[in-house]
Amino acid sequence: MPDRCEVxxxxxxxxxxxxxxxxVDAPGSPALVSALHACLGVSGPGADRVLAAVAGEVSSLASGGASFALVLTTDAGTGVALWAGKGQPAVDGVPVSGSSIEGGTLATGVSLGQSLYVGPGQSAPRTPPGVSYDLVEGTVPGGGATLHLAGAAPAAAAPVAAQSFSAGTDSGFGSGGASVSAAAARPESGEQTAFWRPESTDATPILRFDDGMVVTIDEDLVLGRRPDNHEMVSSGSARAVPIADTQNVLSSAHAALTRSGREVSLVDLGSLNGTHVAGPEATEWTQLEPGVAHPLSDGDRLLLGWTVITFEQPQD
Known part of the structure; x- marks a missing residue:
């Protein structure tokens, strides 16, 4: 089991x-981040076939020379890696090699060893203090990451039977989506195909970004360019949601979403350019007063910098 992640x-x-x-090094493509992050849920012996299909979709999202690396544990001590650009993985200091496919490079049977690095160049010999994270699930900014293992990686959870791999707009792949038939993806040995499916959000409010990325509001959130350093996140009372910002119009911690039962409120955290909200039919934006909670209704639109986000509250 991974012991710690040094970012x-x-x-x-x-x-x-x-x-x-x-x-992922793709500041202009939150959809790419969302698509690859969703693939962390892949498990089972068919992971290489699923990631090959993912790479084909990623190639349509990764414009402008974006780089990424995705490494998955498949069974004890081994993994599957998918990467493109400058994010090539290295295990115990030795670069991983693989086969070129559409959208990147794919390697199977990767021995995870005790240290796995992804990012540009070589792993730093000593990680600077204050940037070590015990990530169970989530995202943080970083120039590269070194994952240290306490021991041999465990076997992945037993895969659930699945008829196909598919992804729609909610996963960040775009409106066309992708699919791989079970017949094409199933190994000849008869083992079940690896799969990915989005977590159910039927009863949980969500944020839908203008590029298709979806964030579940299952706890308090802090949104911004680098929200991980905000006190709500460092204290463990909220989750950080980094937003790509190529125009430098977002504050590090721009706004927060807080939950009280089913009610969700938006709070401006003293951002430089303000946080704005508009109802579903409104034609003008209303700027929030910093520190004052504004209750949200289904269909409300949020404007943070140049990023437009729609709040969706499922009905009972």
Whole structure:
């Protein structure tokens, strides 16, 4: 089981779920971050086939020379890696090699060893203080990431039977989505195909970004360019939601969403350019007063910098 994740300072995004590690350097493509992050839920012996399909979709999202690396644990001590650009993985200091596919490079049977690094260049010999994270699940900014293992990586959870792999707009793949038939993806040995499926959000409010990315509001959130340093996040009372900002119009911690039962409120955290909200039919934005909670209703639109987000509250 991963013991700790050391994240180097920078503007990339690092995420981990169970035995999977993600590194993305794509400040202009939150959809790419969302798509790859969703794939951390892949498990089972068919992971390489699923990631090959994912790479084809990612290639349509990764414009402008974006780099990424995704490493998944498949069974004891081994993994599957997918990467493109400058985020090539290295295990115990040795770069991983793989086969070129559409959208990136794919390697299977990767021995995870005791240290796994993804990011540009070589792993830093010593991680600067204050940037070590015990990521169970989530995202943080970083220039690169070194995942240290306490021991051999555990076997992934037993895969659930699935008929196909698919992804729609909610997962950040775009409106067309992708699919791989069970017949094409199932290994010849008859083992079940690895799969990904979005977590159910039927009863949980969500934020839908203008590029298709979806964030579940299952706890208090802090949104901004680098929200991980805000006191709500460092104290553990909220989750950080980094937003790509190529125009430098977002504050590090721009706004927060707080929950009280089913009610969700938006709070401006003293941002430089303000936080704005508008109802579903409104034609003008209303700027919030810093520190004053504004209750949200289904369909309300949020404006943070140049990012437009729609709040959706499922009905009972």
């Amino acid at each position: 180097l300072p920078g503007d990339a995004v690092v995420a981990r779920r169970g035995g999977g590690l993600l590194w």
